[in-house]
Amino acid sequence: MEPHVFVVAGFGALVLLTAWLPMVLRALPLSLPICCVVAGAALSLVPPFAGLARHPAEHIRLVEHATEAVVVISLMGAGLKIDRLIGWKRWATTWRMLGIAMPLTIAALAVLASTLLGLGAAASLLLGASLAPTDPVLASDVQVGHPSEGQEDEMRFALTSEAGLNDGLAFPFVNLAIALASGGLSLGHWLAVDVAWKVAVGAVLGALVGRALGWLTFHLPNVSKLSRTGDGFVALGVTCLAYGIVQAVDGYGFVGVFAAALALRASNSGHDYHRKMHDYAEELERLLMMVLLVGFGFALTGGGLLGGLTWPAAVFVVLALLIVRPLCGWVGLAGSGLPTEERAVISFFGIRGLGTMYYVAYAFGHASFEAPDLIWATVGLAVLVSIVMHGITVTPVLRHLDHRSGRDTESGQLDLALRDPQPR
Template sequence: MDPYIVALIGSGILILLTAWLPMILKEAPLSLPIVCVGIGALFFASPLASELVPHPQEHLPIVERLTEFVVIISLMGAGLKIDRPVRWRSWIITWRLLGIAMPLTILGLALLAHGLLGFGIATALLLASVLAPTDPVLASDIQVGPPDSGEDGEVRFGLTSEAGLNDGLAFPFVHAAIALALVSGSGEPWFLDWLSVSVLWKLVVGLVVGVITGRALGWLLFRLPHRAKISRTGDGFVALAITCLAYGLAEIVGGYGFLAVFVAALALRAAERHHDFHEKLHDFAEELERLMMMALLVGFGGALASGVLLRALTWEGVAFGIAALFIIRPLSGWIGLTGTGLPNNEKAIISFYGIRGIGSVYYLAYALQHGSFEAPEVLWSTIAFIIVVSILLHGATVTPAMRYLDRRRDAKVRQGEGGTSRNRR
């Protein structure tokens, strides 16, 4: 049978499922990523298909680029659906998750990787860094709703904004691990160069490029004379152009493209916050993200079923993964959110739902091409185990957890309206 025809049939089935499954799974205690991994595992478990799944270590550039594209599309969609203007007080949950919880998570994971897995400082820091960011791709079920939908509770907002920003903020730590790996033999000084370039320069440039790109494109979309405004086209695929421009321009001048994409989306919303065109942009980004995510997770499920991804997994790696998901991230998140005034149940949910996924795959593929690290297969197997547990655990519990929070929020709103009505009488 012609492989091209088989590929066409498989693509058609995948695209059809991309449109159909979210509707079917809306009220089920399952998430789309769980189903995608299951489909991949079933398909590639057959003797004929199992030979088609190579180890990602054998194709690092391809893995890096595919995961990179999915992440930047997801970051654009996440930024477009945040209704809340960027302010210090209204974003305090985000700043605490980024400034306190994320460094604590990296520190805890690095110490655990060094003590439990026996990795050196560079490899331990790398493993901690690639697992630090929450994944914007797999976290759609716990994020805020589409633009101007009103689904903007503190939990959803905190998790959405954290996922949008910490993918860019994880890069300095990944670069620190790469620098340590490169100078481990020579002993050359690296800290000042890392601080000035990988931290200050790249973060500032990514932020500035994102703001300028978002505002400039906001002017083209919404401020030109009526006949020339791009928003009049109604074409949602403009979101892809914005994503590519923000990411490409930031990378050309040496900034962090992930940060630039998310900031550009926020700046675009600020240009005309309540325009209907934002919903079209968001919908296209979400559909493209969902399609790419399904394709990658089907392949991920196949790699799990074939055994190539987990063949280097050890009991120490299992213990590390369990501790990362159940102890280190929740504890770091709780510490970071202490003092915000959030109810304990909301703090617990934000701290617990630190979903790991495609972003971690990207960072590992990137780092392994730029530095020499211990036991790459062990790294892949440990991260794959954490991702699959995260997909299953968080995917199975997110629907009832979010339903519980939404019911409590609605009840508080009704109580507030009732109290207002009684006061008026």
């Protein structure tokens, strides 16, 4: 029998599991990503599938564009479900995580990679920039609920908004690592273009695209407006259009998509159509995530992703996830006024995932770095440990905090309304 028959059947089973598993796992200390990785690892040992496993480096462009796609869709879904209008005070926790915790994390990880792994400046910076951002795809269990379900609690809002915007700080440092590796570094050019221009263009142009599409969706004459279609896949069109326009003028498309989602939501924040678009984006994101994580499991066991792993690299991963991120997050939130437990949760649940794989694939596609097998193995182990560690702890930890705080939800996995204990 042809191998593609097994692939088609396996994909069908995966689609069914996409719908069924989240319901089954709600009350368990497990997550959908854990099940996907385990399934991929197990399938790579089955004879009809064994020959399909590949190392990500063998298909660098495919890995780059596949992870890019799921990240941008995730960013659209994250932006649409945030009820809170953007503002300096309203988003104070987010700015702390982006402006203080994020740069500290990148610097600490880069120094740790240089010291512990013996890597040069370019490779160390690449590891720091790739492992610093909270992944918008795998962080869904700690994010806010559906649009207009109620006011977000500060903890989930901080993790959702941070995951949506931290690419705007990670990407400049990935580009700096590429410049260092290729020998074409100009600090002035990097500050002017990679930091100032690309971030500003992503934020401003993305917001303009979102506003324009918000007008077409909600404010045209009744017979013409997009919201009358009731089609959730409009969210995919908004995502692709915003991303393409921002990328075309050399801005950060990730920032552009999230800004477009926020602007679209703000154009008529209470409309039921936001729920329709968000649900479509979330379903598509979940399906793509499952496919990629099954592939990740394949690469772990059958593709030799961890083949270049060393004991210092394993120690690096443990320190990165258990010490560096929590400590930098704790420092960033100092003086925020958040309760100690919520401050600890925000600092700890900096989940690493498909975004990290994207940054590494993107960098390797644009420059040559030393010790590529070591870098792949290190980020592969970091993503695996994060998926397992955060996936097991998220439900009991959030259920405990919600119970202590008197909120009317047990975890971010349960689609119930939230009450915000802080004024907006």
